[in-house]
Amino acid sequence: MISIHNLSGGYTSSPIINGLDLDILKGEFFALLGKNGSGKTTLFKLVTGQLPIKSGNVLVSGKDIQSLSKLEKAKKMAVLTQEVHVSFDYTVEEIISLGRYPYQRGFFKHMSKKDWKVIEEVMELTNVTDLRKAPFRMISGGEKQRVLLAKALAQEPEILLLDEPTNHLDIKHTFHLLDLLKDRQQMMGLTIFAILHDLNVASLYADRIALLHDGSFLEVGDVDRLRKVDQLKKVYEVKVNSQSHPIVPKPQFLMTPNYAASREFYRFEDSYQLKRSDEYLHVQFDQPLRTISNGVMGAGLQWLKHFCAFHVEKDYDNPSPERDLQNWMEKYSIPYEQAVGMITTAKPVDTVVITETIENIEMMIILTLETGNAVDITKRSGSEADQVISCMNMMLFIDADFTDGALVSGYMSAVEAKTKALQNQPLSDPHSHTVAADTPPDVMVLALTQQGMKISNAGNRTMIGKGMAQLVNRAFKEVLNKHLLKVPQ
Numbered sequence: 505m506i507s508i509h510n511l512s513g514g515y516t517s518s519p520i521i522n523g524l525d526l527d528i529l530k531g532e533f534f535a536l537l538g539k540n541g542s543g544k545t546t547l548f549k550l551v552t553g554q555l556p557i558k559s560g561n562v563l564v565s566g567k568d569i570q571s572l573s574k575l576e577k578a579k580k581m582a583v584l585t586q587e588v589h590v591s592f593d594y595t596v597e598e599i600i601s602l603g604r605y606p607y608q609r610g611f612f613k614h615m616s617k618k619d620w621k622v623i624e625e626v627m628e629l630t631n632v633t634d635l636r637k638a639p640f641r642m643i644s645g646g647e648k649q650r651v652l653l654a655k656a657l658a659q660e661p662e663i664l665l666l667d668e669p670t671n672h673l674d675i676k677h678t679f680h681l682l683d684l685l686k687d688r689q690q691m692m693g694l695t696i697f698a699i700l701h702d703l704n705v706a707s708l709y710a711d712r713i714a715l716l717h718d719g720s721f722l723e724v725g726d727v728d729r730l731r732k733v734d735q736l737k738k739v740y741e742v743k744v745n746s747q748s749h750p751i752v753p754k755p756q757f758l759m760t761p762n763y764a765a766s767r768e769f770y771r772f773e774d775s776y777q778l779k780r781s782d783e784y785l786h787v788q789f790d791q792p793l794r795t796i797s798n799g800v801m802g803a804g805l806q807w808l809k810h811f812c813a814f815h816v817e818k819d820y821d822n823p824s825p826e827r828d829l830q831n832w833m834e835k836y837s838i839p840y841e842q843a844v845g846m847i848t849t850a851k852p853v854d855t856v857v858i859t860e861t862i863e864n865i866e867m868m869i870i871l872t873l874e875t876g877n878a879v880d881i882t883k884r885s886g887s888e889a890d891q892v893i894s895c896m897n898m899m900l901f902i903d904a905d906f907t908d909g910a911l912v913s914g915y916m917s918a919v920e921a922k923t924k925a926l927q928n929q930p931l932s933d934p935h936s937h938t939v940a941a942d943t944p945p946d947v948m949v950l951a952l953t954q955q956g957m958k959i960s961n962a963g964n965r966t967m968i969g970k971g972m973a974q975l976v977n978r979a980f981k982e983v984l985n986k987h988l989l990k991v992p993q
């Protein structure tokens with residue numbers, strides 16, 4: 505749709521844009537990214553013919569942009585720029601109606617029924633109908649942006665060029681506007697070429713991106729190219745981590761501020777308090793820990809400070825105990841939004857707590873086990889097992905700095921160690937009288953201080969993985985010795 509070949513140009517004899525090549529396809533949403541002053545607006549001006557081309561060319565639907573008349577260009581493409589050249593005495597409706605100019609004929613340029621229909625439609629779409637009689641100068645920055653978009657859409661262009669279209673917009677209007685554009689792209693084949701500053705928004709909405717740096721492209725292609733965070737660091741000079749959006753299969757970016765790059769070191773053993781009563785067990789850390797867990801609350805990958813297990817009776821039968829946990833945490837002034845929460849039939853006072861330094865790394869394990877509910881999962885149906893409440897909670901705290909990969913491998917090591925420990929000290933399944941492989945449904949927490957030794961792998965063959973296994977094994981021995989349940993011979 506837009507073909508840019510060896511394009512150079514700028515404001516003076518030394519060009520800002522240097523020999524760029526780019527093809528934007530019909531019906532795609534293409535985002536142009538780059539830091540301030542990298543030449544994005546200049547490229548737009550060359551593409552729209554606002555700036556003279558020094559060398560190379562720009563073809564729109566195969567026609568040289570410089571050969572198109574102003575009216576031909578206006579029917580082909582609409583531009584939403586940062587520079588607003590509209591009379592501030594106009595009303596919102598009058599400004600939007602200017603978008604119909606390319607379709608009006610004759611000397612007196614009357615508005616047709618079709619023109620009014622389009623204007624009503626775009627006002628509705630951009631949510632500015634209520635502002636139609638308001639003077640443009642008296643509306644907010646975000647409202648102005650939406651009115652100018654309505655004007656651009658009223659042009660019914662094949663291509664929409666947008667220079668930071670979400671500037672001034674709050675989250676609601678940013679997403680509303682981009683959803684609207686995406687809808688027009690997908691339903692009506694509108695081609696969108698947008699300058700965007702927000703990498704996360706660009707990743708969610710664009711089909712392809714280009715990363716402009718000092719007048720040249722560093723990357724052109726699929727949004728997944730942005731996962732090359734070294735390129736982003738080079739362009740923006742900010743530490744960027746790439747993650748995946750939990751619902752949309754697209755990358756998302758997390759920036760690390762400078763102040764957070766150098767955190768103050770603290771002593772692990774002084775950094776927490778442990779409380780135990782008949783009702784609950786609560787470990788509170790001064791600093792949040794990087795945590796992976798399958799807790800009833802606070803599951804997944806999080807930064808959390810509070811770790812608690814609440815005692816319930818064996819006949820407790822609530823299939824979704826989140827609400828109860830929330831109430832109990834509130835009762836004891838534990839902020840549930842910063843907590844892993846679990847329930848246990850075991851008495852919190854019977855919990856085994858061991859702290860140990862293994863391979864120069866401090867670790868703490870907290871294990872609660874209620875053996876009455878042990879089941880051999882190979883002998884009983886899942887539905888039966890689901891009716892039994894949690895009876896094993898294991899929390900493993902480690903004073904080290906794990907990568908996300910190490911967190912996962914460490915979690916696996918802890919699970920393997922638990923299974924091994926159960927094999928070494930078998931429990932009896934009261935129903936099948938076989939060895940219990942598990943106690944349903946277990947909760948396991950692995951939490952890291954993210955300071956000190958850097959660990960990229962905590963699998964069962966690594967020193968740290970073996971250290972964790974030793975600790976798990978020891979904790980199981982202690983807790984099982986308390987219960988003394990063995991397989992009947």
Ligand SMILES: Nc1ncnc2c1ncn2[C@@H]1O[C@H](COP(=O)(O)OP(=O)(O)OP(=O)(O)O)[C@@H](O)[C@H]1O
Pocket residue numbers: 515516520538539540541542543544545546547
């Ligand atoms: N009218 C102008 N006359 C001369 N130089 C200009 C003019 N407009 C921009 N420039 C220069 O051209 C370079 C690129 O500017 P441009 O506006 O294209 O950057 P940009 O990537 O759009 O930046 P931003 O993200 O801040 O909008 C900058 O060094 C800028 O100072």
